[in-house]
Amino acid sequence: MPNDIWIAxxxxxxxxxxIRVLPLIWMQRxxxxxxxxxxxxxxxxxxxxxxxxxxxxMFGVSLVPATMSTETWFSTxxxxxxxxxxxxxxxxxGWPVFAGxxxxxxxxxxx
Amino acid sequence: MTSExxxxxxxxxxxxxxxxxPLLGGYIPVAISFGLISTQSGFGILETILISALIYAGAxxxxxxxxxxxxxxxxxxxxxxxLINARHVVYAPNLAIYLPQNRWxxxxxxxxxxxxxALALTRMAKIPEHTRIGWYTGAALLxxxxxxxxxxxxxxxxxxxxxxWPLLGEVMPFALPALFLVLIAPRFTSRxxxxxxxxxxxxxxxxxxxxxxxxxxxxxxxxxxGIYYLIQKLEKHNAK
Numbered sequence: 001m002p003n004d005i006w007i008a009x010x011x012x013x014x015x016x017x018x019i020r021v022l023p024l025i026w027m028q029r030x031x032x033x034x035x036x037x038x039x040x041x042x043x044x045x046x047x048x049x050x051x052x053x054x055x056x057x058m059f060g061v062s063l064v065p066a067t068m069s070t071e072t073w074f075s076t077x078x079x080x081x082x083x084x085x086x087x088x089x090x091x092x093x094g095w096p097v098f099a100g101x102x103x104x105x106x107x108x109x110x111x
Numbered sequence: 112m113t114s115e116x117x118x119x120x121x122x123x124x125x126x127x128x129x130x131x132x133p134l135l136g137g138y139i140p141v142a143i144s145f146g147l148i149s150t151q152s153g154f155g156i157l158e159t160i161l162i163s164a165l166i167y168a169g170a171x172x173x174x175x176x177x178x179x180x181x182x183x184x185x186x187x188x189x190x191x192x193x194l195i196n197a198r199h200v201v202y203a204p205n206l207a208i209y210l211p212q213n214r215w216x217x218x219x220x221x222x223x224x225x226x227x228x229a230l231a232l233t234r235m236a237k238i239p240e241h242t243r244i245g246w247y248t249g250a251a252l253l254x255x256x257x258x259x260x261x262x263x264x265x266x267x268x269x270x271x272x273x274x275x276w277p278l279l280g281e282v283m284p285f286a287l288p289a290l291f292l293v294l295i296a297p298r299f300t301s302r303x304x305x306x307x308x309x310x311x312x313x314x315x316x317x318x319x320x321x322x323x324x325x326x327x328x329x330x331x332x333x334x335x336x337g338i339y340y341l342i343q344k345l346e347k348h349n350a351k
Contacts, residue, residue: 060316096289
């Protein structure tokens with residue numbers, strides 16, 4: 001690999017790492033300051049709202065089938081419903097996902 | 112009984128691994144695709160694996176490889192890669208309130224992907240504080256190693272895998288939307304959250320459909336936050 005590609009790789013990796021870690025350090029100091037002021041250690045409101053919304057956005061994006069067709073749309077909708085129903089009964093992480101993926105596989109094979 | 116009194120059914124690291132298992136369904140097919148595309152673009156197997164291990168952010172890795180292959184200037188490759196990853200800035204602050212004091216947290220942030228964030232935000236609050244670093248380590252390590260493993264698979268045997276078992280590549284990725292659905296389902300607890308979450312999901316979905324792939328997540332989340340505050344304001348106004 002040429003030198004400039006190595007530079008690009010290392011710079012991108014280090015930059016991405018900083019994007020992940022610097023906000024942590026900032027927030028930890030923010031929380032520590034709040035505690036030293038005997039205030040309640042809590043997130044700024046906008047941040048506690050934003051977290052779940054990021055997950056919802058990820059869900060929306062990941063729901064779009066990679067290949068657009070009646071079959072993939074149908075598989076996606078049915079599997080999402082099965083996942084939701086399984087979650088309603090099990091209230092856990094693993095089994096609903098498993099049920100959803102299995103349903104997707106079965107529906108895909110059938111069609 | 113406070114959450115501190117609850118003990119996990121298995122060691123924290125293993126609980127993290129167990130909870131992160133659904134991520135394999137989403138990670139491995141995409142990693143295989145990346146491994147295949149990277150080697151087809153002229154990168155070697157080791158180089159491809161290093162890109163996955165060190166950058167560890169799917170969309171930006173594909174972009175990185177595409178831009179290098181196209182001969183884009185260095186500064187553009189780096190800045191575009193970091194721009195795509197900019198949304199990660201909100202992840203650690205959200206989790207910071209749950210993290211007990213430990214010198215290892217900064218280093219563990221390398222493992223903070225979209226999916227690990229989604230998982231951690233939901234699970235961290237529900238497990239005892241002293242188990243969280245073990246839980247996170249287990250979950251993040253499984254995800255990271257599966258990403259590297261999938262990349263290696265794709266780089267070495269991607270062609271054979273995709274032609275021999277095309278159905279796997281179609282079905283396994285559904286693990287991610289299924290996981291995200293399970294993670295946000297408990298949040299539909301009030302009118303303001305139902306409206307806000309539904310709007311965010313719909314907007315992200317539409318943006319992706321219309322091709323704004325990388326902007327969809329941050330744009331939808333920011334718009335959702337705006338909707339949340341608008342409704343909150345309206346409700347306060349009506350309460351007067």
